Amino acid sequence: MYERKYTSDIGADDVGKKVLLYGWVHEVRDLGGVVFVLLRDREGIIQLTCPKKRNPEITKRARKVRRESVVRVVGEVKEEPKAPGGYEVLPDEFEVLNEADAPLPLDVAEKVPAELDTRLDARFLDLRKPRIQAIFRIRHQMLQSVRDFLTSEGFIEVNTPKIVSTATEGGTELFPISYFEREAFLNQSPQLYKQVLMGAGFEKVFEIGPIFRAEEHNTVRHLNEAISIDIEQSFTDHEGVMKVLERLINRVYTDVVEKCEKYLNWAGVKLEIPEIPFQRVTYDEAVEIIKKRGEEISWGEDFSTPALKLLAEEFDSHYYIVDWPTEIKPFYAMPYENEPEISKTFDLMAGSLELASGAQRIHLPDLLEKMISQKGLNPESFEFYLSAFRYGMPPHAGWGLGADRLLMSILKLKNIREAVIFPRDRTRLTP
């Protein structure tokens, strides 16, 4: 019995020894007296060299095997400068564990480019491409780094319910569920729950989990199911959690550069670690910049995509837009005491892409109830939330950061669907 090796682990120490490999048939080249098979596994590709004179049965099997079939190989390692990676394996066992059908619905070797929709339809094949695998290896590291960083900062991981009875922020962008005989909804965000946990004395929490938004529009930046990275922290304000956020972004980039060199190469991406602190622009200043660059905008409006593109020309890498009009931010955003039409809010931008949004929250129950009413919402439907403010709610602040968008911006992906294994949008529910 041999222990299984990944193709990338084969090196000088293995020369002259036998190794056990598992993987997929990436390519077959038949030269008559010898058949070359490129074997691909999760970590790389190695050449199997099958000369007829070594084992005619194996050579015959290698010649016949269809691309993308799954095989088990035991063979001897030799140095071979002409082979990819510098080594080849001469099989003594070559077993086809599962033969692939032909023709393949998608070309894994990427000789034929395919449309994103075709790729997503056959995602199980699309994901076999090293370039695409790399995206999800880096995603793994990104999520690990986020958790390690937040844990080291004293944040406690929590899981809040995804089935809820009330909209988080009002509005109609909700998916209704039949919950036994009642109606319920898929949660848009853990916002209300992470705030309640400040009332519960957790002081610092984070959650990484799905959020659901029934938005009708179908853009390259929006999904209807996404993964959100959320934090909430007591006894601090928006300034405090902005510092946490920029250090987190810096840490993720640093870790990805240090630990994912191979996958960055597969993905064809070179990263620059963004410097902190990030630049800042106030909403007022942003409006002026956008106007000066020729786009019409009135104070109090949210920024359109063209406006954000103009703004992005002014900044390298990441920057914060701070101090938004209270009216266009959610009811829980804290207004400035001396200028209540402005709120203690921020968006984190990567170029023209909004990565995160946060604020100091209102912790005073009377003000909060007033703001809910002012937004045209009914305080009664927020009773479970409001009650947590009446018995000792600390001042607190937090943010939500889109995990898929963060990955999209790190890897400079053109469509957020590339950052998600099985994306869900207006029209796509499968696979």
Added chain:
Amino acid sequence: MYERKYTSDIGADDVGKKVLLYGWVHEVRDLGGVVFVLLRDREGIIQLTCPKKRNPEITKRARKVRRESVVRVVGEVKEEPKAPGGYEVLPDEFEVLNEADAPLPLDVAEKVPAELDTRLDARFLDLRKPRIQAIFRIRHQMLQSVRDFLTSEGFIEVNTPKIVSTATEGGTELFPISYFEREAFLNQSPQLYKQVLMGAGFEKVFEIGPIFRAEEHNTVRHLNEAISIDIEQSFTDHEGVMKVLERLINRVYTDVVEKCEKYLNWAGVKLEIPEIPFQRVTYDEAVEIIKKRGEEISWGEDFSTPALKLLAEEFDSHYYIVDWPTEIKPFYAMPYENEPEISKTFDLMAGSLELASGAQRIHLPDLLEKMISQKGLNPESFEFYLSAFRYGMPPHAGWGLGADRLLMSILKLKNIREAVIFPRDRTRLTP
């Protein structure tokens, strides 16, 4: 400006110095010339001593402050053997940041015990109890340990969709969603997706995320929304993933014992680390044991709760029930080649509680399609899944482990609702 300290961090080094504290008013004792306030934060409790002669205004404020109000305190640390923890703080600043209403809907100091339903209704107060906080501090460690262990074993974290168009295992235990103009469902388990990812060449994946089951019954072991820890691994069988599972359980216990001593004390729990390998009993042997202990059961039936209780009397700690009848396991479980009425399946039990369930999976598309039909399901509705088996699906195995149940069993909680911050059951949709 002082940097904020947790109460538990106050020690000999602070004596004679000033510290900044934030927290909740746990108790107030008014002795006339001096008022004692117990200040509670996330990490513990400290005594604030407010003598009238030091600062009459602060003593007055401390006397009047309502329990569970949020305060900010700056004061001098003194040694005081009679105070809890051995230190007291003499406040020079005492600011009430948010005054709590009275009476409190629940007693945080736990002098009055409350029913679970009352507690869950006022969960934000219930969670302030150190005993309850401890549960979620240990949960954080448990999830970190699971991820660290799986990452160190080469598993890649993935996120699969929670909104799906097909039931995972057939059956009717699904929550329907209105997905724009179509019907969709909340996913019961990531099973089909993690298998497709084996077809995608990920080889080892894990996911920790919500699962949704529209089960009508309402027991102390079931929730309608739960967190599931799922793995899937290629080029291995049920034996391989059982070894991963038992090492994971062992690692979680070891980490909790090493890193959560304080919270285990708060929770009043002493842990024994379960020894591995876990004992095993075949389904056939289990049937015999149950019969011998006087419960009626026929071969091919699933085990009832009373039957599992009888079985648990035979085993200490954790054990596996292996080799289940193929008929009572899902369609994707691999039957033994030489005895197809038995399957390569296992359940992991902690006493009479089922923690995890797993199997070698069927990787051969024809057999899989046959099994789907045999279960009375329509292979056409599994097309996105079946297609992944036709173009090179490796042999694979995996399991699903209930995170809430794992925590329940570690901390010996009587009701799974205790292991979840905001549980969702047949009747509970709030908070």
